Amino acid sequence: MTPSTISLTVTAEDRRIAVMASAAVGLAVAEAAIPLPIPGIKPGLANIVTLLVLYRYGWRAAAWVVGLRIVASALLLGTFLTPTFAMSLAGGLASLAVLAMLVRLPRRWFGPVGLSIVAALAHMTAQLLLVDLWLMPGVSLAGILPFFLTVAWVTGLVNGLVTARLMEYAETRTTLAEPAA
Amino acid sequence: MRAVAAVSAYLRPGDALILALTLVLIGTLWANRGTRGDGVVVRRGGEVFLATDLRLNRLISVPGPLGNTLVEIHAGQVRILSDPSPRQLCVRQGWLAPGDNAICLPNRVSVERGHSGHDSINY
Structure with a gap:
């Protein structure tokens, strides 16, 4: 038997993604502890991390962070491969698709608040679509859509404002979210 | 109105547009609620x-x-x-x-x- 060595080369980008993903997982798990009466309603604080990564490191890194956050937080919360996981995945993919388009818009005109709101609405719409098509077919989507989209609008606005504030802060302190390599 | 001023400091022109358009969209959905799918x-x-x-x-x-x-x-x-x-x-x-x-x-x-x-x- 020859001893084999498996070595993984870790790039600086890997480290950055790992740090940001763990921050997102932390937020996702923490907000799961908040008792909320209606399933599907939550602040979605992890999306602040997504937006920060999108602006700082680009869409590819943001997609990695979202994917890692969805899988890792589902494993931690015990919802992996359950309908909750499917909804989370559908929402994540939808918001990433929307963000891929919106991030190309001129920065002078569109900032994190606008992106956050549209991404939140896409996230919620995809989840409700999944509920409508797969989980509970026949539920009247028109009846519940306005309520859930209103909630998504508010959480999207708040998360966008937090992101904008953090980005402003990061301009003055370049050490924010910079991993110690 | 200090809260509004604080919020608008982080809004770029396109963001304000998105805010308004999405609000109108959601308002329309509220208005049409229940008339479809019934x-x-x-x-x-x-x-x-x-x-x-x-x-x-x-x-x-x-x-x-x-x-x-x-x-x-x-x-x-x-x-x-x-x-x-x-x-x-x-x-x-x-x-x-x-x-x-x-x-x-x-x-x-x-x-x-x-x-x-x-x-x-x-x-």
């Missing part, structure tokens, strides 16, 4: 005579063994307007609530307001 099923002798929704105002004449039963759809509601049956029970029910149904006997006509497909309970 179905009406008219049955004659147990067979579906007509499956429609509440969006269009109309009078539907359903021929039964005793004569015509008139079903009225108006302003997102449905009722039996007239029926040749002697007791007039279905006519007296008036406008149907979502999920309700009215059965006109012995003219063998029934009207159901609600989903014609699955719902979360019987699914």
Whole structure:
């Protein structure tokens, strides 16, 4: 038997993604502890991390962070491969698709608040679509859509404002979210 | 109004536009809530005579063994307007609530307001 060595080369980008993903997982798990009466309603604080990564490191890194956050937080919360996981995945993919388009818009005109709101609405719409098509077919989507989209609008606005504030802060302190390599 | 000033400091022109457009979109959805996906099923002798929704105002004449039963759809509601049956029970029910149904006997006509497909309970 020859001893084999498996070595993984870790790039600086890997480290950055790992740090940001763990921050997102932390937020996702923490907000799961908040008792909320209606399933599907939550602040979605992890999306602040997504937006920060999108602006700082680009869409590819943001997609990695979202994917890692969805899988890792589902494993931690015990919802992996359950309908909750499917909804989370559908929402994540939808918001990433929307963000891929919106991030190309001129920065002078569109900032994190606008992106956050549209991404939140896409996230919620995809989840409700999944509920409508797969989980509970026949539920009247028109009846519940306005309520859930209103909630998504508010959480999207708040998360966008937090992101904008953090980005402003990061301009003055370049050490924010910079991993110690 | 200091909160508004603090919020708008982080808004770029396009963001304000997105904010306004999405608000209008959500407002429109609120206004149209319940008018879509609300179905009406008219049955004659147990067979579906007509499956429609509440969006269009109309009078539907359903021929039964005793004569015509008139079903009225108006302003997102449905009722039996007239029926040749002697007791007039279905006519007296008036406008149907979502999920309700009215059965006109012995003219063998029934009207159901609600989903014609699955719902979360019987699914």
